[in-house]
Amino acid sequence: MLDTLKATTLPSTEVTGLPTPMLSAHDVCVSYSGKQALFDVSLDIPQNEVTALIGPSGCGKSTFLRCINRMNDVIDGCVTSGTILMDGRNILEPSEDVVQLRQKVGMVFQKPNPFPKSIFENIAYGPRIHGLANDKTELDGIVEVSLERAGLWKEVKDRLNQPGTGLSGGQQQRLCIARAIAVSPDVVLMDEPCSALDPIATARIEELIDELREKFTIVIVTHSMQQAARVSxxxxxxxxxxxxxxxxxxxxxxxxxxxxxxxxxxxxxx
Amino acid sequence: MAADSHIVKSYTAELDQLTTMIAEMGGLAEAAVADATLALRRRDSDLAQRVIEGDRKIDALEAQVASNVVRMLALRQPMATDLRTIVAALKIAGDLERAGDYAKNIAKRSLILNQSPVTGPISAIANLSQMVAAMLHEVLDAYVAGDADVAERVRDRDEDIDAAHTSLFRELLTYMMEDPRTITACTHMVFIAKNLERVGDHATNIAENLVYQVRGEHLIDRHVVPGERNEL
Structure with missing residues (x-):
């Protein structure tokens, strides 16, 4: 009964007065092999809020998203300048530890991409390589909490050893979200996370984004204006x-x- | 009306159609107000009857606007200027429908008044009616042109109408006090004057909705600010 009466938290309507930015981008420029893709982008990403990046194809929104976890580093000929401050450090500095950064900044992609491993291993992989669990019990706990937060626990708790690739598209995407949040990041980046999903699976992800906002700062790239309007x-x-x-x-x-x-x-x- | 066209042409066509329907409703409402007063002045019961019957067309157009708006909200999921245009059209159609109802009420009262001898300040009523019809006309021109500045100026004129209405009310009281036999006729005229004043309020609402449509800002509705002026 209480659950059904629980008030829905609506997104705040005023950007002014938002908390201190989790990320603060200043004059970020990116070029791919000499062709400039991003020009002096300055943007604050407020903490525990959902920021939507919209714009036509090739506008630079995904490029900007990929700056936040240095995904552009792997592209040959990509040059980035400017600053993105997070916890007082410029994450664009070449000396920044990218592995550390990617623990703080998780990412979910357009197409669900679970590892070809069991559901359990998909989630446990990150916490294990980052040394976040001391023993098997702790690791089990992280897997359960992550799947719970991603709204997937009830559906998969009896088949954790089955392959993640056997889940439906929507479940796979929630598995990827669970995997992203398993390492307790501060920021979760989502690059068109629902474009491969049907409307019901999309609604589940949108509901999930709304819940995740309490613990994480979310930046989402979407081509759906309605989705941007609904979630951010x-x-x-x-x-x-x-x-x-x-x-x-x-x-x-x-x-x-x-x-x-x-x-x-x-x-x-x- | 749309500043430039949508990629989807049928969307632009639907928005244009909405504007056309509002303009048509506006023309009918404006004519209804003028004709109802003319029917009163000329004691023309046929004209009054035509105004009463003509209200059906205004009502039908309002229903059509409402139905188109709901369909566009569901199917087009409008944003920004389109959203404001569509929401404003729904509200403006409501105001015009009410204006038509007031004209119809004036026409009905003129039918009753036509059955007794001429009395009361008919010319003052005609004057108030002219002011109201002019206000309605200008705000509709501003609507078609998408001109918020004109709308704002028209809105300011509502105070003149309120003042004219108050003065007319006092005049009617004098008539009634001087000769109690005129009380029935003058009471109808009190209501006619009030109806005209209300049409002015709806013209004001239309102006405010147009400002919202164009600029995205809500003007403070002066009708809800208490104690700002003496309303009857």
Missing amino acids: TQTAFFHMGYVVEVGATEKIFTNPEDPRTNGYITGRFG
Whole structure:
């Protein structure tokens, strides 16, 4: 009874007064083999909020997302400049420990990509390599809590030894989210996490994002404007490598300042 | 009306159709107010009857706007300027439908008044009606042009209408006190004057909704600020 009466927490409507930023990007520029993809992007990512990055294909939103966990490092010819501050450190510094960074900044991709291992091993892998569990009991605990938080525990608790790839698409994506949060990151990056899922699985992920917001800071790239509007509290509109406008999601989708933002979200671009 | 076109052309066409329907409703409501007052002045019961019957068309258009709006919200999932345009259209249609109802009520009262001798400040009522019809006309022009500045200026004129209404009410009281035999007729005129004043309020609402549609900001509704002016 109490559960059914539990009040739903609505996203805050004001960006002003949001907590200290978890991440603070200043003048971030990225180019791929001399072709500039991101121009002087400055953007604060508030803590325990969901920030949506929207914009047409090739606008730089995924490039920016991939800066946050240094995924661009693996691309030949990719040059990044500027700063992204996290806990007072510039995570773009070449001397930064990328493995450490990726423990703090987890990522979920467009297509669910579970390891070809058991459900248990998919979750246990991260905590094990980062040495987060002292013994088997602790590791079991982490696996259970992570799956619980990802809303998957009840569905898989009796088949933890079965392969993760045997789950449905939506379950696989929740498994990937469980895997991402198993190492207790501060930030979870999501790159179009629902584009391969059906509407029901999408709704489950969106509900999950809303719950995860309490413990994690989330940055989501999505092509679905409706999804950005549903899940985020802050939205940034990227266009041709620039951040055109950033603000409270409610403001962006009802009364954006920039005509380009209005053009894009109303479908007048092109 | 849409500043530029959607990639999906049928979406632009639907928005344009919404604007056209509002403009049509506006034209009908404006004519209904003017005709109802004319019917009163000329003691023209046929015209009054036509105003009463014509209200059905305004009601039907409002129902059509409401149905189109619901369909567009469900199927187009409008955002930003489109969302505001669609929401404003729904509210403006409601205001115009009410304006039509007030005109119909004036027409009904004029049918009753036509059965007794001429009395009361008919020309003052005609004057108030003219002010209200002009306000409605201008706010509808502003709507078609998407001009929030004009809407804001039109909105400010509501105070003149309220003042004219108050003065007309006092005049009617004088008539009634001087000759109690006019009380029945003058009471109808009190209601007619009030109806006209209410049409002015709806024109004000339309102006406010247009400002919201264009700028995305809500003007504070002066009708709910207590003690700001003496309303009857």
